[in-house]
Amino acid sequence: MRLFFAVWPDNAARAALAQHAIGPWPRGTRPIRDDALHLTLAFLGDVDEAVLPALEALGAQLGQRCVPTRMRLAKFGHWNNGIIWAAPERTPKALTGLVAELRQGLAELGVESDTRRYKPHITLARRASHLPPLAPGAIVYPLDHLALVASEAGPTGQVVYRTLARWPLSGRKKRARSKPETPPLG
Template sequence: MRLFFAIIPDKSTSVSLHANGNFMAKHSRGHVVAAERLHLTLAFLGEVAPERLDELLTIGESLPRLDGTVWMIDRAGGWPNGIVWAGSSQPCLVLSELVAALQQGLAQAGFPTETRPYVPHVTLLRRARRRLPPQDIPPLPFVLRRVSLMESTLTPQGPQYRELQHWP
């Protein structure tokens, strides 16, 4: 099973992020991520044996609860790997604490964890042919309501996501 922890935006936020992606695609010539696939990744696990799923559910259950804090998206840019992203110019303490708790739980359970600093972002485009320089975008509130454990299945049409469990 290919798994990751994420926060899924509400429908209105997804639609707004998707519209931003469509606009940026004209400049970067990338492939727009479908609105229903947009998410804020907290930890990507990759392939996980199905028998370890209960461990991940326990970790999810132990995470600090989200309280509806607003993470304000107000920046966008591109990375050399062809990803065009939307993120924030300001750190979000609630998000930082959540990711730290998640990384600690994963490490204690023996799951590999990311060694690079966490950079919260939503991927808007993939395979961009022109790198988009970092820039301000109109502020968009992303309400942090619940953490989801997601399964990703790769298909010729792109990844398909399925929520396995969520926590407030």
């Protein structure tokens, strides 16, 4: 099975991303369907189904430990490989922490994932020759869950994503410890 961990957009973020993804696109561009828009946290590639229970346990642990947050997608760009993307101006620390913990957990399970520096982005289109004008404005993208997703070939050859498991992020922010008050001398 081809697997990855991701965060799906909520309805408001999905609608805003889909609005940006309307184009007009350069000839030959393949926009991403709005039901396929997502933020990939870790791509695992082909994984033996026997590892699924361990991946689900990892997802559950991370869901309990990691803090929900939001990111503001305000950058749009085009890579030489034809990908048009949306990305945050600043990557939230909670997202960086989640990805680091996820990569560490995968390594402990012996599951390979990307080792390059994490650059969060949402793919809006493929096979684009250039970045067309896109609707201005930022998109708020909640990071409130973690999903284990299978990537499969659909009946007409397009890629279909199937969520195998999903965990809410329910960790709490660490509060700064306050120093106990020192009684006055005297």
